[in-house]
Amino acid sequence: MRQSKLTTTLLALDSLSIYRGLLEDKVLSKLRALLIDLDKANVQLREMINLYNDFYFELAKSNSLSLTDYIIDKIIFDENPFTLKIQALLNGSSDDALEKTVANDLRGLQQVAKLDSTLLKAEITELFKNQCFNPILEGLPDWTLESLILSSPNHINHLQEKFLTSNRWDECLEDLKNFHKRYGCGIYARYSAFVWERADGHGYLKGIDNPDPITLDELVDYQNERSRVIENTLQFLNGFPANNVLLYGDRGTGKSSTVKAILNEYHTQGLRMLEVPKAHLADFPLIIRQLKNRAQKFIIFVDDLVFGDNEENYTSLKAVLEGGLESKTPNILIYATSNRRHLVKEYFGERAGLQSGNHSEEVHARDSMQEKLSLADRFGINVVFSSPDQNQYLKIVAGIAARRNLKIDKDRLQREALQWALWYNGRSARTARQFIDWIEGHDAMN
Known part of the structure; x- marks a missing residue:
């Protein structure tokens, strides 16, 4: 390849040190393969066209046709020795040698981001100018x-703008450091909400692109119950001792919505949330190992928690709640919701075993019974959400209608809200919201 901007771009990619992991990225690896092909003595047209389109295809798959945007995104969310060190706050002093290397990588990546498709196509055309292609x-x-x-989100957009408006990306280093100190790196900086999934026998974190947007302001009533959970969360975020929380009570009263709304309220303060399905509770030791050395605070969220009589997953949860040597970590709490106060099903047959002469009954039936009843006690805070009475239900209905600025006659609103509760799921905060959804849509259509 003649000395040109293409040569400089290839050298910039080859010179990456701290951000060298980006060479494994699908888009940048395809771009590098294309530039290497153009550097060959005998360039094959078909191979070159395939490489060009392979690169373009991967870029288009990323939902962006801006190479600059793509590279800035990769810089912001890369997980490398520099970003891991900054987010973990291993020490208060800067590492001049490391930061000098990062600055050099940022200059190189800016060079790559400036690569113009028009220039690249002109170079290719020049190579084959004597052919009719x-x-x-x-x-x-x-x-x-x-x-x-x-x-x-504003904090991400601010850093993106810094890069986009800078003539020298190495001068954005201080902003990049501040971002990683506050928001972490990798997927923990990109997402605030995660779900634990399993595939091929292995568990992994999956970021949620669009978590439930419910906010605390949208939740009407149950302020006393909610305030206890919020207070505990603020203690946690500020580095003070805090408790695991069990929110239990009647269905549809806003237990899960409370937990989700807390994430939306405090994620900019370093709060992250990982939802773990009950079926995967045995993965708790693996989850703890992945999260415990991170700068962010994590709430592990277990929704609709209840165990059958033969389930052993509850022992994994119990071990974490007890705080063993491995599971005890200051940046993780567990918030669970349940419609039951006693999370493990208990049977009258077990109580009968206390007085039974049946040889098939357990000898120490009381021990088994107490073990099952004790799981809920291991949560430091228990918050009860009870079904609303009629006045409270109508108050919730009116509150939701007011927040949506619905102009509906009060008598009609109350009459139809009570009728809706009779027809469907009874009085609850969820029923109130479903009713308002219906009446808002119904009135809009008529």
């Missing part, structure tokens, strides 16, 4: 040098 080469697709970044 101009229409094919001219038809190679273009990417854009302009930013196409869509709206992001």
